[in-house]
Amino acid sequence: MNEAQERMQELVRKLNETAYAYYVLDNPVISDMQWDRLYDELKKLEAETGIILPDSPTQKVGGDPLKGFEEHRHITRLWSLDKVQSLEELEAWIQRTEKLAEAKDLQYYVEYKFDGLTLNLTYRDGELVQAATRGNGVTGEAILPQARTIHSVPRKIPYKGLLEVQGECIMRLSTLEKYNKTAKEPLKNARNAAAGALRNLDPRVTASRHLDAFFYQVGTIENPPYDSQPGMLDFLRENGFQVSPYLGSSRGREALEACIREIEQSRSQLDWLIDGVVIKVGDYALRERMGYTEKYPRWGVAYKFKAEECVTKLLDVTWELGRTGKLTPLAHLEPVDFYGVTVRKATLNNLGDIQRKDVAIGCNVWIRRSNDVIPEIMGRAGDATEDEKPILKPEFCPACGSKLIERGAHLFCMNRETCRPQAVARLAHFAGREAMDIDGFSEKTAGQLYDQMGIRQPADLYALTPMDFLMLDGFKEKKAGNLADALEKSKHCELDAFLFALGIPNVGRKTARDLAQRFGTLERLKAADEEALTAIPDIGDIVAASVTEYFSFPENNQMIDRLIAAGVHPKEMAAASEGAFSGMSIVVTGTLPTLSRKEAEDLIRSRGGNAAGSVSKKTAFVVVGEDAGSKLSKAQSLGIETIDEAELLRRAGV
Template sequence: MNHQEYIEKLEILKVWAKAYYVDDAPIASDEEYDRLYHEVLKYEQENPLFADESSPTKRVGGVVLEGFEKASHKARMWSMEDVFDEHDLDAWIERVKKVKERFTFYCEPKFDGASLNLIYENGMLKQAITRGDGSIGEDVTQNVKTIGSIPLKIAYEGEIEIRGEVVIKKADFERLNDERLKNNESLFANPRNAAAGSLRQLDTSVTAKRKLMFYPWGIGVNSLTQSFLSQKMSFVYSLGFLQPPRIVVTQNVQDVHTLYHELIANRDAIEMMMDGMVVKVDDISLQEELGYTVKYPKWMVAFKFPAIEKVTKLKDITLQVGRTGVVTPVAEVEAVNIEGVVVERATLHNFDEIERKDIRIGDSVIIIRSGDVIPKIIKVLVERRNGTEVTPQRPLSCPVCGSELLDEGALIKCQNLSCDARVVGAMIHFASKKALNIDGLGDKIIEQLYAQNVVLHVKDLYALKREQLLALEGFKAKKADNLLEAIEQSKKVSLEKFINALGIEHIGEVAAKKIARAFGLEWLEAGYEAIIALEGFGEEMAKSLVEFIRVNRDETYELMAVIEPVASKLEITESVFTGKTVVLTGSMSKPRDEIKGMLEQLGAKVSGSVSKKTDFVIFGEEAGSKLDKAIELGVKTLSESELNGMIE
């Protein structure tokens, strides 16, 4: 075979592969495909310098990986706000309408799988990264190359992130579990679990056998010029990606509800597991105007399907003590299978909820599980009671340490800072990579230090002595010195990292940064009204922080005295922008965050949307609807160069 014949046969093989993996409509027999495949493979093995990197032969697994490296997304992969009924969906629509009365919806099924980000550069698949925490995931590029529905090469030269869901057909999931059963291997609980597990196989040949599929649902970094998401996604599908069985683009709210009920009606007929429908704002400029909360975009929601309900019996109520000391009742129920998941425990939220629903041990109850939502009891079948049921009592003492509990109604907390359930978990979080990142201080070492009574509180970490560590099993001089050095280096950390490290319920990295910048080292004196006024903060977050401060103020001040976190509160420089509301739009010569930070130092409040209350709109190249709206409302506009001139 010469090179020209190789190119011709390769193109035929690509067409056959697409028909099989993407179109699900084979146009060649398995025998024909295998014969052509091996002809192409033979040429590539004999002429490796002339082998096409996008050849279907490159998909064959066989590489055994040592592990998965961490990798950063170029743009954050956000979570989605869940809505569970039409009332909640309509409430979201009304929030969008406050910004723009009439807009277009982009609706598609929400498949239940593993989220994945594909990065293409110069037309080639460069990297594939799992969602992870939204900023950093795991590099699974080698495994992803075995998935037939993911193009190795696309007809687009620019850099682009294509996000989507890795799924497995329900029929393939059943066959996979049948094989595992025959081989005495543990079964996958559901298709999502199978897809996620298959994506993270260290042996790529295992991934290759799992028949995984990839459905795009969004785009990260890109330079596409289309004004609507539907247009951008149509372009993505034209590159050779799978398209969902149903997509609706409409301005009619009724069409959204109709698709939702249509998908539910066809839930069993659709080959992939669905747990809802995604509803997005189609207009890209409106998406930018709506912006984001701390957790998710304001321009999209996941309209979840009704949960599957099952009847089971409540055997007992046990108590869990969380990292922050909150005592949560947990329902222990007779095992019941809900959509492939065996459920034996369910959340009861709190004892007020138990009393409100009159839940008793021994009751027959209806339990639901919807998607990733924790199973919960929604109804007690009172008519099935026989008189043997027992009313649970509110706990008076901590189930872990036995100390008296603080009962504040819905919230019951253990106040003992030496409680095993609180201290160990709190220290593990405090030292973790997402918090203070104390190198060498892993879970096992913390548990060892606590078990030996060496460290009984986070503050004790900073009083550790070399001889104390050397007395512990597994510690030698170098390891002890390295750990002590890592602990010392964690001092004088930024205030936002310190706040995040405390593990306050509902307060993560983004929220911690906002608290630190708003209040500085006086953050423990902040009240409810000041906290809830922070951008992106809701009632739940504000109450959680107020409760933490009330209970732990003294101990936290002591810890701050030891660590001496560095305040990140903005020092405001008086300027023409002080106290003014500013909106940025268009492409700037500097990163948007850098300009935003500079304006905030000058006392400006940087907003994401234009209104009559806006004082300045600062625009760069290709400014769109925000600039148009500013001109319409008579808001003062400044070019980037005019901004720089005013600052100078």
């Protein structure tokens, strides 16, 4: 190694160490001017030698623009947090949490709720190998070149196992101010500046914004060396990740309230946007016990700061079409700023909501924003004027021109055949991973099939052949054959996947599974009344009404009949009250010899059991495979029986 290369190694080490001190430890050890001099020296040596070291900070400047973002599937799902907006709602959450944890006086931790864009990083063997946006929590957009431009994103870390780290990409307010002093087009606010830069196809644009990131969650890890929230944050710091400078610790409502007030009062002094605080149970064993709902972890909640209200003018109302054919009014407003976020649109729920709030085009309205993307119109502000125009109920679909019908409080377009937006969205939902899981089928494919093949309903898909797919742009023989195979495979689906694929309003994946377990067959579910539906835990009046209403509409039953005629046969599922595991809560952990986790849990459900996600005193037994972790330890500590796969199969009668 020559002298220049040795100097380059020394510069890379020093620059990365000082960046770590600045971003992670919040303790700068050299001035910005000194750092820039070292950086410029490194760039000069790289140009002279033609050598760039893998972890050189000069690589955080962006590369050539990308043609488009690729889809990235997260290893572990990225969960959202449930929200509360008052101390009363927080108290109710605390009571639910204590009941689930079977303990009082829990230890909670409080952190900033950063107002930016979620960033999920993947490391293998200590190297950053992928970065992605949150997307829908299961899949996001791959943005590794963009993430590499962020100095607070480590390129290498000491931990060598597989790791996913979740954080928030932000633009500091001081950086925004500095950027706008010389920008040809000043940026309106820090949140949109960060989100727009991170999702820009040109990494050089991302680099020009000088973004930052704070990290707060480990999603995937092998053998975690911690068992609490502070321990996890220490692990992140030790590996070079910048974490929130605030971590409040409290027990009970009063202490939590003090933390919330402390943060709210200091909010204006921070160099970044926050829209609330995040409250988490600190003990990871308790988190395992508490588990998750279909959408949220039960051990954490976001306390959103008080909603902001102001007055602006309602300029127009358009009617947005969803995949079910329902139209929802969207208000277009005279732009107004909320803490640096420019609001131009607001929610109006339905025609009845418009009438109750007595609003009209041209009138001033009160709008409330709880730091969500779309605020809500609360009502009219001021008296009516001569310039106002009433918001008329549309008679025809804005997408296809079909006559609309009223069902309850909502308007629907019933044109399932030639109303393109709803047909394409319905096809894409039907084929989704958690629905019929037709691998290789995307919304783009749905649009191509609609335009070029006349596909209008899910049943039409099953008449297609590989030759048909070859007619589409981007399809070659292998891709066409794979999609045809995936379609054929999807005919033999699980009942819960089929129910979710139908797109019944208010029925998510978990609810679909609950319905399938309770009724076992599609015919029995269709015959169920609201009383039978609400007898299922976690299903209330709204969901029950949605299910019965869905099966009361002829067009929905006709769609189902066509699918069955096309060869789609949802498997009958044993009712939850029947089978060898009736009434039992059973947990599967680790890697089993022959069954996947899903196959083992499906077997448990098929025998009437509940495949639970966490161990508690109510657990009947735990099925243990290789590399079982904290769930095995929890079962042993509670004296709960553990069995292997062979014993599970024997008890199930397989």
